[in-house]
Amino acid sequence: MLDGGKINKYIAIENHPDDFILSSGMLFINNKPDTIITVFTGDNKDEGTRILCKDYNINHIELNLPNISIKDGINKLVDEDEKKLIETIKKFESFEKITQMGCGHPAHLWTSNIIQKNFNNVIFARDFPHSYKKKNKFECFSNNYINLISISNEKLFDEKINLFKKYYKTQRALLFFDKKYFDLKPSEEYYKINNNKKYFG
Ligand SMILES: [Zn+2]
Numbered sequence: 001m002l003d004g005g006k007i008n009k010y011i012a013i014e015n016h017p018d019d020f021i022l023s024s025g026m027l028f029i030n031n032k033p034d035t036i037i038t039v040f041t042g043d044n045k046d047e048g049t050r051i052l053c054k055d056y057n058i059n060h061i062e063l064n065l066p067n068i069s070i071k072d073g074i075n076k077l078v079d080e081d082e083k084k085l086i087e088t089i090k091k092f093e094s095f096e097k098i099t100q101m102g103c104g105h106p107a108h109l110w111t112s113n114i115i116q117k118n119f120n121n122v123i124f125a126r127d128f129p130h131s132y133k134k135k136n137k138f139e140c141f142s143n144n145y146i147n148l149i150s151i152s153n154e155k156l157f158d159e160k161i162n163l164f165k166k167y168y169k170t171q172r173a174l175l176f177f178d179k180k181y182f183d184l185k186p187s188e189e190y191y192k193i194n195n196n197k198k199y200f201g
Contacts, residue, residue: 007123010096011035013089013115015108016067017049018168023100023125025160026151026188034095035059037088040067040107048168061088073106085111086118097122101191103141104130116193123148126189129174129181145191152187 012033014020020036021028038049041062053060065081068074089097101124102112108127115122124145131138161182165172175182 007031007096007098009034009094010098011037011089011092013037013039013097013099013111014049015100015105015111016040017046018164018171019100019108019127020049020098021052021160021164021167023128024098024188025163026153026156027098027125027190028163029156029159032056032058033098035061035092037061037063039063039085039111040065046168046170048171052163052167063088068107068110070105074110077110082114085114089115089119098125098190099123100125100127101131101141101145103127103138104133104136121192124191124193126191128186128188129178132181132184132186142191144194146194148190148192150187150189154185157185 007027010031010033012020012024012028012035014023014036015038017038020033036049036053036058038060041064050060050062052058063081063084065084066076068076097115097119099112099115099122100108102109104127108130112124126138126142130136131141161175165175
C-alpha cells in the first residue's frame with residue numbers, strides 16, 4: 001500500500017466536501033480513487049465533491065450526516081449515524097481505504113475514531129490545514145500513528161490548490177483565513193495506526 005506514492009484500488013472517506021482534496025490532493029492527482037464517501041454533507045449545498053466525481057468518473061456516496069461545528073462537538077450525532085458510516089465502508093471490503101487522521105475538528109475525530117475501531121489497515125492522511133494550527137497540538141496527536149510516506153512536491157501542491165479553487169468555491173475563504181498554512185505548501189503525510197498506543201492515550 002502506498003508503494004512509491006501509488007496505491008491500488010482504493011476508496012477515500014472524506015469528512016466534509018473538500019477534505020479529501022485538501023489533505024490528499026497530490027495523491028489524487030497521481031492516483032484516482034474508485035469511490036469517494038463524503039460523510040458530513042449537512043445542508044447539501046456544497047456540490048464540490050459531487051462535481052469533481054462527475055468530471056473524473058468516480059463513484060460518489062454522500063452520507064448526509066448533519067454538519068457539526070467545532071463549538072457544538074459531536075452531540076448531534078446518533079448511533080444511526082455511526083452505523084451508516086460503518087455499513088457503507090463495509091461494502092468496499094477488497095479496497096484500500098484512505099481517510100483523514102482526525103486532528104483539529106470534532107467531526108474528523110469522530111469519523112477517524114469509528115474507522116479505527118471497525119477497520120484494519122486504513123491509511124490516515126494528516127488533516128490539512130487543521131492539523132497545522134498550533135492549538136490542535138499535532139505533535140501529541142500524531143503519537144498514535146506511524147508515518148508511512150510523505151508526498152512532497154511544490155508543483156503538485158499548486159496543482160491541488162487549483163483543484164480546490166475550481167471545485168470548492170464556497171470554501172475559498174480558507175485561502176485567506178488560513179493563508180499562512182497554504183503558503184507553507186506542506187507535504188502530504190500518510191500514517192497508519194500505532195497499535196502499541198491506546199487511541200485516547
Ligand atoms: Zn473537514
